[in-house]
Amino acid sequence: MADHNQRSDTIVRKLRENGHKITPQRLAIIKILAKSEGHPSVEDIHEQIRADFPTMSLATVYRNIVLLKSLGEVLELGFPDGSNRYDGNKPAPHPHVICIRCKKIVDPVLDSLDEMKKEVALETDFKILNHRLDFFGICSSCMAGKG
Amino acid sequence: MADHNQRSDTIVRKLRENGHKITPQRLAIIKILAKSEGHPSVEDIHEQIRADFPTMSLATVYRNIVLLKSLGEVLELGFPDGSNRYDGNKPAPHPHVICIRCKKIVDPVLDSLDEMKKEVALETDFKILNHRLDFFGICSSCMAGKG
DNA sequence: TGTTAAATGGAAATTATTATCACTTGATAT
DNA sequence: ATATCAAGTGATAATAATTTCCATTTAACA
Numbered sequence: 001m002a003d004h005n006q007r008s009d010t011i012v013r014k015l016r017e018n019g020h021k022i023t024p025q026r027l028a029i030i031k032i033l034a035k036s037e038g039h040p041s042v043e044d045i046h047e048q049i050r051a052d053f054p055t056m057s058l059a060t061v062y063r064n065i066v067l068l069k070s071l072g073e074v075l076e077l078g079f080p081d082g083s084n085r086y087d088g089n090k091p092a093p094h095p096h097v098i099c100i101r102c103k104k105i106v107d108p109v110l111d112s113l114d115e116m117k118k119e120v121a122l123e124t125d126f127k128i129l130n131h132r133l134d135f136f137g138i139c140s141s142c143m144a145g146k147g
Numbered sequence: 148m149a150d151h152n153q154r155s156d157t158i159v160r161k162l163r164e165n166g167h168k169i170t171p172q173r174l175a176i177i178k179i180l181a182k183s184e185g186h187p188s189v190e191d192i193h194e195q196i197r198a199d200f201p202t203m204s205l206a207t208v209y210r211n212i213v214l215l216k217s218l219g220e221v222l223e224l225g226f227p228d229g230s231n232r233y234d235g236n237k238p239a240p241h242p243h244v245i246c247i248r249c250k251k252i253v254d255p256v257l258d259s260l261d262e263m264k265k266e267v268a269l270e271t272d273f274k275i276l277n278h279r280l281d282f283f284g285i286c287s288s289c290m291a292g293k294g
Numbered sequence: 295t296g297t298t299a300a301a302t303g304g305a306a307a308t309t310a311t312t313a314t315c316a317c318t319t320g321a322t323a324t
Numbered sequence: 325a326t327a328t329c330a331a332g333t334g335a336t337a338a339t340a341a342t343t344t345c346c347a348t349t350t351a352a353c354a
Contacts, residue, residue, distance in 0.1 A: 042311090082225070082310080097273050113263075117282070123255050134280075209341090
């Protein structure tokens, strides 16, 4: 929780530094993204905030996500089915392991990824700026039939 | 070229095995996907075929791609900007290196990926079925300012 | 050839996202 | 504190990509 507050503050600071206002709507969005519990979708965020902010517009959620993406403070996770979910807690690209049954997302630690990045740069002669690595499968709990 | 014919034949055979008809439109789509030069988009495919098949409908291209995806004969490459491109030549998941400037796509050889897959399965206790690995950057030719 | 289920073309429907615009408000200077 | 004003918001319209619908056509097989 302290972690999330800290993360919110970082995002707020970054926004101020870039001359953006902090509105209540924006702050509510930031708080959810700073936690990013379960990697929320735009709809998830919208619904959560609507509970105590009934006039919150979907457009505002979209606008703020675009802004935060452009500042590098949220990571967009685009899924093969076209849906998008967001991570404002760990906005740097990192691998995901996704359960295709219950949609749970786990962040594995893969030390070998940096090495691989170098390998790719060397082999292809590209300047690598960014990457995306997702594994899809079934989590142990779904495999046990608990899902 | 012989390669591409062979690949087309494989796809056609798979379709017949599953009780699908081979129409001229379908075959034209298959031929382009079997080659997958430059990883075509739906629009690319549609335009190429329109040249000598003016009534070809966009819906038909979409329908056939859905079908071929479901049979595991084309791989959909979904990009962060929401656009999709397709690979019917190498339909198994494989890493891509994408130039964000000229949109060129290179398929690097990464032997360590299998190893990583095992590592992830072990660490997360998931049964890994599928994956997606893309690197984004600038190719050497664009870096040299030729783009 | 005749039959029939599958495929097609064209248009309408759907979905996710972005743009528009009149109105409101947070941040700054006074 | 209050006035000012650029930035932000809400509601809705517009856009874009994809899917569905339906009447017509056609590939496959008897």
